Amino acid sequence: MTGAMIWNEFPQLGQLLGERPGLDVVDSHTCGQPTRVILSGTGLANGMTPEEGREFLRTKADWVRRLAVMEPRGHRSMFGAAIIHPSSPGDPFGVVFMDAGSYPDMCGHATIGVATTLCELGLIGRLDTLGSNANFSFQLRTPAGTLELTAKVKGGRCSAIVFQTPLAYYVGSMELALASGQLARVDVGWGGQYYAFVPVESVGLDITPGTIDQLIIAATLVRQQLAVSFESSDPRTGTVPTIGNIVWTALPRNEAAHARNVPVSSSGSFDRSPCGTATCARMAVLEARGELAVGQDFVNESILGTLYYGRAIRSFNGDNYRGIVPQVQGSAWITAAGRLSRDTTDPLGLGYLIGGGPAVV
Template sequence: MDRTTLKEIDPNDDWVKIRTIDLHTGGEPVRAVLEGYPLLNEASVLEYRNFFQKNQDFLRQSLMLEPRGHSDMYGVIVVPSQRADFGVVFMHNEGYSTMCGHATIAITKLAVDSGWIEKVEPLTKVIIEAPCGILTAFAEVVDQEVVSVSFENVPSFVVALDQVLEIPELGVIRYDLAYGGAFYAFVNAIDLGLKCDRTNYQKLIQAGMLIKKGITTNGVTLVHPYEDDLSFLYGTIFIESSENAQVDSRNVCVFADGQLDRSPTGSGISARLAIHHARNELGENHWMTIESILGTQFKCQIKESVKFSKYDAVIPIVKGRAFYTGRHEFWMDPNDPLVAGFELR
C-alpha cells in the first residue's frame, strides 16, 4: 500500500465547504476565511457582523471550536466593502470582535501576497473596513517579500483612569479603561500578585474574567460615541515590566470567553497609547515595544492627537509580523452530530 497516494475524497453536495488560509501573528492564530460564507449586497461590515451573528453563527462555532479549532482559535472573514479594498469580520470562541490588531497584520500580509492588492516596494498601502471603522495598513516589502506590517488604528481614547472596584475573589483592584477599537480594562499584574508568564496562564484567565464581569456589572458604563454595537467591555489587560531591556513592558490580554491572547494585542496597546498620552507619559512619534506572554513583540507609537466626539484621542500605529501555517478546506457534514463544534476546558 502506497500511503502517499490517496483515492480522491470529495464532500457531498449538501455539505458546507469553507476555504481558509491560516496564519499566526506573534503566536496568536488567525484563520482567514476566503470562501464559503454567504455574501450580501452592498452591506457595511457592521451589517455583515450582525447578519453572521444572527444567521450564520453555526459556521463560527464550527470553525473556531473543536474538532476544527480550539478554545483559543481566532478568525477573520473577508467580505466585500464599499469603503475600502475589502472588509473584515473578526470572530473568536464566544462571538465577534469589533477590532483585532493581530488579525489586521495577518490579513494585510495575505492580501498583498495573494495579489488582491498590487505589491509595491517599499510600502504597499491597504485600506480595510473593520467593524470599528476604517484601518490603513502598510505592508513593508523587501525583495517582493512582506517582512512586516503596520497599521493606523481608529481614534483611541481614555474613558476613565484610576478607578477602584472591590471584587470578592480578588479584593480591591485599581484599573484604567480605554478604547482602541474595543474597550479594555488595564490592571497592573503585580497588584494581584501575578506574573504575566506561562506559569500563571490559568490564574490570569480566571482573574481577567472576574475583573471583566465585575466592571461590566458594577463599574463604569461604557458607551461608544457613535456605534452602540461597540459599547461593551471586550477584555482585561494585565501589564508588567519586562526582563528584556529592549522592551518597554509586557501585555497579557484575556478576552471573549476566557481566551488569552498569545500576541501583545494590537487593539489593546492602541488603548494603552491613549492612556500614556493622557498621563503625559508619551508624545507623538516615539516608538514603544510591547511583548506578549510568549515574548513576541509589537512596536507602537502615537501618530497624532485628534478630537473624537467628546474625547481627546490619539491615532495609534502598531507594527508586527505574521507567518503562514497552512491552507485548509473544511467540510461540515449535516449528519455529523458535532458539526457545530464543541468546547472542553
Template sequence: MHVHMWNDSLELLLVHAQGEIGKVIVSGAPEIPGATILDKMNHINSVDDSLRRFVTFEPRAHVAMTVNLLLPPTRPDADAAFIVLQADKAHPMSGSNCICVVTALLESGRVKMVEPETVVKLDTAAGLITARAHCKHGRCLSVSLDNVPAFVLQLDQAVKTPKWGTIRADIAFGGVFYALVDVQQIGLSIVPDNARALAEAGIEIKALLKQQVTVAHPEIAGLDEIAYVMFRDHDADGAVRTCTTLKPGRVDRSPCGTGSSANLAVLHARGLVKTGDSRISRSIIGGTFRAEMIGEAAVGNLKAVLPRITGEAWVYGREELRIDSVDPFVKGFALSDTWGPQVGELDG
C-alpha cells in the same frame, strides 16, 4: 441562512502573528446580510451565529485561535473587509488579526503586492483601517496599521473584587474596549507559567466589570461592552509587557494591537507619550509589536490618539473545512479540560 445553505467547503489560510493564530476564511463563506460591516457583525452576533460556531469550536478548532471572515468591502475606499470571529462572539477589530489578514491578502495575491510598500485599506466594524505592508521578494515582512482613534473613558476606575479587594483599571478604547490592569494588583507576573492563572483572573474581572462599569462608544452604536481585560507590566528595557485575556479562559499569544492602542491612549492621558513617541509591547512569550502615536484626534468630546501598530505575521499553511449537514457537531462544542472552567459562559 442555515448550515445546509452554505457551500460544500470553506477554504482558510493558516496565519499567525507572533504566535497568535488568526486563520483567514478566503472562500466558501455564505453571504452575510447587512449594508455595512458593522451591520454584518451585528447579524452574526444577534441573528445567526452558525458560521462563527462552526469555525471557532471543536472539533474544527481549538481554544487558542481566531478565525477572520474575509468579505468584500462595503465602502469604495477599501480594498477588503473582515470580521473577527472568536468563540464568544464576532468582534470589530484586532491588531494581530489585522496583521494576519493583510499578510494573507498580499502573499496569496488577492491584493496586488507592491515592493517595498503596499498600502491596504480595510473596512471593519470599527472603521477604516489603513495598513502599510513592508514587502520584499514576494514576502510581507511587516505590517503597520493606522488604527482607529484610541481614547480613555476612565483612568483608575475602582473595581471591587472578592479576591483582590478594590483594584484599579484604566478603561480605554483601541478598536474595542479594554480594562487595563497593572498585574501586580492580583499578585502575579506575566510569564508563561502563570498563563492559566492570568486567564482565569482576567475572565473573573471581566465579569465584575460588566456589573460595575458601563461603557459606550460616543460615535458607534453597539460598541458598548468591555471586550477584554489586559494585564500589563513594565520590562527593564522600557517595553510594556502585555497579557490580554479572552473568554472563556485563555491569554493572547501576541502583544495585542488593539490593547496596545488602548494603552497608548492611557499613556498620553497621563502625559507619558506625545506625537512621534513609540513603545514596544511584549507578549507573555516574548513576541513584540511597536505602538507609535502618530497624531491626536477627537472622538465625540473625548481626546484621542492616532495609534500605529507594527508587527509581523506568517502564513504557515492552508486548510479546507468540509460542511456536512448530518454532522452531529456542526454547532461545535468546547470542554473545560482545555477551554477552562468558564467554558459555560460561551453560551451565556
C-alpha cells in the same frame, strides 16, 4: 507527498469535501496569536459593508463562526476573519472579525494576519514585482472603520504590516479592591474594543506561560467586580461600558519594550501576541495620563516575548471627547491552508467548546 499532490493521490477526498458545506481558509499566526482567514464559502456578497456582512453572519450564518473558530477545527483562542471581496477591481477588501463568543468591531492581530494573507496570495498586488525592500499602502474595511495599512516587503515576502485605526481613547479609572486584599488601579480604554488594564503584581502573579491558567481565573473575578463597580461613562457614547477584556500588565523583559501584557477575554481566551487593539487602547490611556506623548513610540511585549511597535500618530478631538490616532506594526506567518467541511450527519459538526471558559455544545 506535497499538499498539491494529495488531491491527485486521493481524488475521492476532494469529491467528498466538495459535496459538503465548507469554508476555504488560510491559517496564520501574528506574533503567536492565530488568525483563520476565510476566503470563500461564507455567502457574503462582494462589496458588502462590514456591518452588513457581520449582521448577515450573526443572524443567518453563524455556522460560519462556529465551524471556523470552535472545536474540533479550532479552539477557544482561535480567531476568525471572513473576507468580503470587493465589487470592483481596486476597491478595498472588507473583513468581519469573529471569535469564540462574538463578532468584535476590530482586532489588531487579525488585521495583520488578514493583510499578510492578502499580500502573500497576490490579492492586493504581486510582491515579487517589488524591490527587495519596498513598502506599499492599501486599505481594509472593518466594522470599526476603514484602516490605513502599509505592507513592508523584503525579498518578495511580506515581512510586516503597519495598521492605523481611526481612534483610541481613555474611558476612566478606579481603585479596585481585589480578592487578594490589595488595591489596584484599573484603567479602562477603547481601541476597537474595551480593555481594563490591571497591574499583574496586584494579584501576586507574573505574566508567563506557566501562570496563564491562574491569570484567567483572576481575570474572571476582576471582570465580575468591574461589572458592579465601574461607573465611568464612555465619553463617546455616554453609556457605562461592559468590559469583557482584562489586560494584565507588567514591566517588560525585553530591553526593546516599554511594557508587557496579556489580555484575557470574557470567553476564557487569551492573546499570545501583545494584542493590537489593546496596544492602541493602552497608548490612549498613557497619553491621557501624560505618560506618552503624541509621536512617541510604545513597544509592547507579549506573554511569549514577541513585540508590537506602536505609536500615537496624532491627537483626535471629537465633540465631547478626545483620544489619539494609533498605529501598530507586527508580523504574521502563514501556517496552513485547506477546507473546513461539515458532515450533516455529524451531531457535533457545528462545533463546541469545553474547558477554559463557558461551555458551548
